Amino acid sequence: MGVTFDRLAELWDKNTMMLLRWKPGEGRGETGLLWAAAEAMELDALTLKKQAMFEEQRLLLFKYDAGKDGEKKPGGTSVHSKWKSSVASPKGDLEKIVDVGFPAVLNVTLCLHAHAHTEMAKAKVRHDASEKGEEPPKDTTHPMPDDFVQIVGPAADAHEAYLAGCNWWTETLDSFYGHPDENLTDADPEHHASADDEEGADLA
Structure with a gap:
């Protein structure tokens, strides 16, 4: 019951509904996209997990999951806010990949x-x-x-x-x-x- 409730609660948590839409021809596969996102946010890539991937629409929906003992707000900033800032001003590999005009977080x-x-x-x-x-x-x-x-x-x-x-x-x-x-x-x-x-x- 507890696990089910936690998974349900995730659906209302912006840290579990981050979006990365890549530019045409700039797909990297799930691992490459998550690594680029992690690099941009200065996070351990293993804390980012795919929720869903839509190849035809060039969209990766992913979440932050640091585990039970992980920090929910690294550096005092919520991860989804950090991701929005990263998309707005991309650096490194993310700059080559991301469509900056597309929303960074799914709005329920x-x-x-x-x-x-x-x-x-x-x-x-x-x-x-x-x-x-x-x-x-x-x-x-x-x-x-x-x-x-x-x-x-x-x-x-x-x-x-x-x-x-x-x-x-x-x-x-x-x-x-x-x-x-x-x-x-x-x-x-x-x-x-x-x-x-x-x-x-x-x-x-």
Whole structure:
């Protein structure tokens, strides 16, 4: 039970949702990317662990894990904050690799907003088609909400990459709760509220 709770709690910890999107042609494989990130943050590379990797979207989602006795905030700074600074001003191998225009940390609240926005847009398309007595189109691209575009940028490939991270998060959360996607916005309201408070001040 304790292990399960710890793994669930991780899904609301920014230190477990760091993002590295590499430039086209600059992939290094999982180990190479983690070593570049560790070098930039002056951390032991073994403390960084892959959460998920999306080759097509050029995205690595990773976490900081120093073990039970490890420091959570090296140098007095949270690891995800250190990573954001490293991405904003990359040095060493990271400078050659990282897409500096892509967010450095997955924003849980933004994922939930984007999910709800997309589901509402799909529902409207289905409703409009039903009103006309037509079949709804199978493949429809829906515009993303303004806050999503502001943080992720306007590029469609960046949207696809960020949503790949969001989908990983929602699917992982869903595996703990056993809820269908439509209930995700109601899951663990206490954690969600605290995440909202923190991320509202720091959406990027």
